[in-house]
Amino acid sequence: MKHQSLKIWAVTACGAKLGQRLSEALGAELCLLEKPWASAFAGARLVPSLREGIASEFNGADGHLFIMATGIVVRMIAPYLLSKAEDPAVVVMDEAGRFAISLVSGHIGGANRLAAEAAAVVGAEPVITTATDTHGIASVDGVVTERGLVVENPSAIKGVNMALLEKRKPLLWDPMGFYTDMAGLYTPATDRGTADVVVDCEITPVKEGALVIRPKVVTAGVGCNRGTDVAEIMEVVGRAFEAGGISPLCLRAMASIDVKADEEGILEAAKRFGVPLSFYTKDQLSGTEGVVTPSAAALKHVGTVSVCEAAAIQSAEMGTLVVPKVKSKNVTAALARVSSTS
Structure with a gap:
């Protein structure tokens, strides 16, 4: 299984060999110390020291697999731990590949799952210590990430x-x-x-x-005038959530018309919300059912009667419009809910 952003760390040549095997199987980036032996591992990221590497990469990755002593890992990552809802998955494996220990963020971050996957690659024993798992009970938070x-x-x-x-x-x-x-x-x-x-x-x-x-079942469709600031875009999207009585944490994706594919404000808004962004052609948007606020101005300028509502519905896989167009001087936004949770 490939992971979005998984780092595998090793501090010895022996650990690097195991790490290379794991990185290839798990679709991860291998991170090694700047040592003479490291040149044998093509494509690996080299860091001056483990401390500096972790300081730079820890909270920016979805998960980390360390091939070294657990004590070293605990001391190195301690300053960067925030909470069980925010920390990346952390798994520790010994250089002999005997055990894969789920150390941090077992459920929400997916460390329990990562430990099992890594163990399966090298024939190790996954070590899971979260109470619900050890008693064979599915925790309430154990399925959070995989179910969106x-x-x-x-x-x-x-x-x-x-x-x-x-x-x-x-x-x-x-x-x-x-x-x-x-x-x-x-x-x-x-x-x-x-x-x-x-x-x-x-x-x-x-x-x-x-x-x-x-x-995460709500999509936001957005339209804006050229050069609109990201703050105004985010403010209007926020007002759309308020209008619908919907939590912004339910935002799954953003969308707009393809002529806005280079619009910096929209690109930055999606980045800040931490969601994917898609664009649709005027023909795709024009044929969208469920639009309730058609616009003659939109038809004149971009060739379709709806941008934000149609884009939200399209991004929701032809779901239901739940908040019609909300607008400011430069921005329009609408929300739709996906039709299926499967």
Whole structure:
């Protein structure tokens, strides 16, 4: 399985040989110290020291696999750890390739999964110590990343997982069915306000201590005048979320018309929101069903009656428009929800 941004670190020639094997299998970047032996590993990133390399790369990657002693890794990464919701996956493997230890961010970051994948490559034993996993129970946060979900309040995870370990069934509000296959662990809530776990996009209040999980199922279509500042684009997208009573954490992607493919404000907005950005031709947008605010001005200037609404619907795989056009002097934005969560 290829990972978006996985770094494999080794500090000896022996570790580098194992790291090269793992990097090829996992689609990762091999990072080595600037030593004479490192020249034998073509394509590896060379760093002056492990400390400098980690300082530069740690929080910018999705995961790290260190082939060295666990103590070294703990001391090196300690200054850069933020929280279980933000830290990248960290796995440690010994140079003999006997054990792959999930060290940090086992669930949300995916370290447990990475440890299992790395172990399978070299025939090692994955070492998983998270309580729910050791008891054979699927944790509430264990499926978050793979199912396109985001935990809004990580501090509430502990209480829910403790309930699962104690065989208590937390009340679950999950109208889109993200936890359907784990129904045996929960009791369906009939009222959102009583639920212990809430899985939806609404920004209305929940009961004290409830875990809120946001599904990334909303797309934002954007149109703007040439040269519009990124701040105005982000402000209007934010207003669209407010208008719909939707959490911005549910943003899955952004989209616009192809003539805006070089629009710096839109490109930067997608980067800051941390979502992919797609562009559609005027012909694609013109044929989009579900547009509710057609514009004669848009037709005149770009050849289609809708940019933001049509782009949002297209990006949502022909989903449902949930927030029609919101606009400022230079920006239009609309939101759509994907038609399927599968």
